[in-house]
Amino acid sequence: MIALIALAVGVFVGFVLEPTVPTGLQAYLPIAVVAALDAVTGGVRAWLRKEFNDKQFVISFVSNVLVAALIVYLGDKLGVGAQLSTGVVVVLGMRIFANVAAIRQTLFKA
Amino acid sequence: MADDEEPVARGDEPGQDGTGPADGEDRDDAAQPEGSGAESGPVRWWTHRLPRRSAALIGVLVALLGFALAVQVKSNDSDQALAGARQEDLVRILDTLDARKERLQGEISSLNSQRQQISSTEQGREEALKEARQRADDLGILAGTLPAEGPGLLVVFAGGKGGVSASVLLDSVEELRGAGAEAMQVSAASGSPVRVVASTSFVDGAGGAVLVDEHRLSGRLTLSVIGDPSTMQAALNIPGGVVDTVRQSGGSVSVRQPAKVQVSATRSAPAQRYARPVS
Numbered sequence: 001m002i003a004l005i006a007l008a009v010g011v012f013v014g015f016v017l018e019p020t021v022p023t024g025l026q027a028y029l030p031i032a033v034v035a036a037l038d039a040v041t042g043g044v045r046a047w048l049r050k051e052f053n054d055k056q057f058v059i060s061f062v063s064n065v066l067v068a069a070l071i072v073y074l075g076d077k078l079g080v081g082a083q084l085s086t087g088v089v090v091v092l093g094m095r096i097f098a099n100v101a102a103i104r105q106t107l108f109k110a
Numbered sequence: 111m112a113d114d115e116e117p118v119a120r121g122d123e124p125g126q127d128g129t130g131p132a133d134g135e136d137r138d139d140a141a142q143p144e145g146s147g148a149e150s151g152p153v154r155w156w157t158h159r160l161p162r163r164s165a166a167l168i169g170v171l172v173a174l175l176g177f178a179l180a181v182q183v184k185s186n187d188s189d190q191a192l193a194g195a196r197q198e199d200l201v202r203i204l205d206t207l208d209a210r211k212e213r214l215q216g217e218i219s220s221l222n223s224q225r226q227q228i229s230s231t232e233q234g235r236e237e238a239l240k241e242a243r244q245r246a247d248d249l250g251i252l253a254g255t256l257p258a259e260g261p262g263l264l265v266v267f268a269g270g271k272g273g274v275s276a277s278v279l280l281d282s283v284e285e286l287r288g289a290g291a292e293a294m295q296v297s298a299a300s301g302s303p304v305r306v307v308a309s310t311s312f313v314d315g316a317g318g319a320v321l322v323d324e325h326r327l328s329g330r331l332t333l334s335v336i337g338d339p340s341t342m343q344a345a346l347n348i349p350g351g352v353v354d355t356v357r358q359s360g361g362s363v364s365v366r367q368p369a370k371v372q373v374s375a376t377r378s379a380p381a382q383r384y385a386r387p388v389s
Contacts, residue, residue, distance in 0.1 A: 010174060033178045058164070
């Protein structure tokens with residue numbers, strides 16, 4: 001419940017403040033967002049199964065974001081930033097799908 | 111928040127990198143055993159309670175996610191997406207824009223030349239029209255179909271005993287023509303004025319009247335003439351000229367030079383039955 005409220009608050013603040021993304025971070029932010037989404041869906045899945053571990057969630061959230069950003073950073077340095085970020089998004093997207101499928105199975109038993 | 115994220119990324123990279131991915135994988139994969147070990151009854155997730163600190167931390171993280179999501183969506187909506195684009199993307203966009211610019215410039219120049227052509231054609235047509243109009247005016251004045259005004263003289267003949275003879279009138283008209291008169295009309299005290307053109311005839315009529323183009327004019331005759339006043343005056347006043355002749359026969363001629371002479375009488379141009387313009 002807290003998480004839902006926090007999400008709503010964050011979205012609201014983001015839309016209200018309309019901050020401009022620093023140029024250096026613009027390539028990383030979307031990837032970081034997708035990585036965080038993966039972590040959150042994983043957390044929800046664990047929560048629904050009563051396996052939720054707060055420490056694990058926090059660490060996986062942060063590390064997901066960092067690793068995603070690092071991969072993109074590395075790809076940019078290697079000159080394959082566009083391809084690599086596409087790959088990261090694909091992988092994270094698959095994981096999100098898997099998590100959502102697990103959530104769905106837990107919730108609806110189907 | 112984006113500012114927060116990057117320093118963290120830099121600072122914690124070595125430490126988190128080791129544990130991060132492993133932990134993430136662990137969570138997903140080790141979820142089963144952990145969960146089965148903890149509880150395996152009916153799923154009652156809404157009763158699950160967390161320590162206050164963890165809840166706050168998770169709230170902050172999720173709020174951060176929402177914030178980043180909103181910011182990203184917002185910035186993607188605007189044109190600032192360009193600022194974060196990669197070099198090759200920018201080069202491609204630039205190439206596209208360059209090609210487009212070139213195409214549009216070509217279009218501009220072709221349209222410009224077209225416009226110039228049209229306007230020059232239009233100008234030429236206008237010029238020709240103006241010239242034709244000017245020519246029509248000149249010819250109209252010459253043929254007597256248009257009224258005219260301008261500097262000139264008013265020559266008033268007051269006949270002697272026999273009135274003004276046709277020959278005197280003809281002489282003065284010829285003299286004035288020789289002096290560069292451009293438009294003339296003869297008027298009597300009564301009756302409408304008669305335009306004098308190339309084909310105008312002067313015939314002595316009965317009772318001291320003069321028939322000008324078959325209009326009967328008698329009494330004092332006024333010849334209104336447009337042209338260079340001084341030249342015409344000199345032409346009229348030469349010894350043995352018109353003024354001299356009239357005075358000798360007992361008449362009088364007065365020449366006035368008003369600021370503007372009106373030649374208001376017109377005549378219709380005769381229809382040409384035989385002559386055709388050579389085109």
